[in-house]
Amino acid sequence: MVNPVRSLGAYALRQVYSAGRLGMFFVYTVRGLIRPPGKFRPTVKQIQFIGAKSIAVIGFTAAFTGMVLALQGYHTLTRFGAEGWLGSAVGLSLVRELGPVLSALMVTGRAGSAMAAEIGIMRIEEQIDALECMAIDPFSYLATPRLLACVISLPLLTSFCDALGILGGYLIGVGLLGVSSGAFWSGLTSSVDWGDLYMGLIKSVCFSVLIAWISTYKGYYAGVDEGAFGPEQVGRATTEAVVISSIAVLICDYVITSILL
């Protein structure tokens, strides 16, 4: 009887310890903003990787999502003779929900996994130890530029995703299904207001913090709990970074929506 209780206690203690470490990791990452080394060049490099190189994948995702929304929306709205609201339906869905969430999930899959893998490899190859031995703050050097780059890139990618999604919806709705161009745009502009754009912006900033935080944390502590440093630990850290970041994004989406609606 004692062993299950002891195991449960040990498990609970491990979880509390991990939660504390995750919190302190974020504090150290933010503290890195005011500590050397300089952030400008590494942040620009990360923006190029996280932001610029994600444009194509987010562009495709957004365009096809907008097109599907238009197709689905048109067939539903025509039943009520309300196909003129297609622009409104596509715009609101994208700006409030799909734009921020899809962009965040794409960045998680493409850049979050790479961040965790790159930092994880640095851990197993003693490169993080080397940073510490050179009196260089590893949080400031590794995590802070990635956090900054994510916070700068993701809102821009989200705006790009919104715009391309709406364009995809317009092409299908107006070009293929014959909805009036004027009705599409007037529906869009009358329904989507600044509040919706702010909501999308707030979501994308929160998602970017979550993705950078969880992905760099998972890479940084790859294998540390097990005391084993090999490719298996990097693989696990990468998988966990993607899965946990994605779930965190979806939960955060619900919380922000419930607060702001």
Add this chain to the structure above:
Amino acid sequence: MSTENIIEIRGLNSFYNSRQVLFDITFPIPVSRVTVIMGVSGCGKTTLFRHLTGLKKTAPGQIGIDGKDLGVYSETMLMAYRRRIGVLFQSGALFNSLSLNENIAMPLHVHTDLAEETIRIMTLMKLNMVGLAEFGDYMPSQISGGMKKRAGLARALIMDPEMLFVDEPSSGLDPITAAGLDRLIQNLRQTRGVTIVVVTHELESAFKIADRLVVMDDGRVLASGAPEEIRNSADPRVRQFLSREADSYKMHMEAYYERLLGDQWRG
């Protein structure tokens, strides 16, 4: 030459979770000398290396550096200590995303306000010292294991440290490259008076470079002293290590059954 001790290790115990890996380690590290810590794989020498470089937390009162207790160092003091040391890791630990020039110049970029041209010249001098002057623009993935170690040494020396810690300098290297690294270590001690701590299991290299040898086994210090004292040691484990004899197979039957059957064996 001064025989003052720059580091004093006094009764160091170390644990991984509840498992003790170092037991009452005590020996001094003299200034401007080469101290070689040697022993078989798993004897705890890398754990000791991690304590000395501040990578593993040390309990108060167990390691003194210049008379100050490493165990009670604040983060600022630890950073200041690390600016005085250079560390060469077993794999070189070069940053894969940076060229050799960028790797070696990194501590200068972070800790100094030197002009770019000065940093470039200093980097080239260190690369030249380890025989890699033409490879500054190469990425770590484009050079061999031995070259990585030499580049790692150049990076460890870029801030002209007072103390240099080297983990397994010869492992995985061909004899000629290994001998070259040994010669570099000797030169550093002779020409610059750097205090050097080397962790290794390579006997030939250890006896060639050491002013002082420490032999470890199973988390304990078996013997320490000048190379001649170690060579003449009467301790059977030291003799076994020096003569490269394999452990004879000895398994206590009761322990063997207990390992196989667990609690059922007792019940």
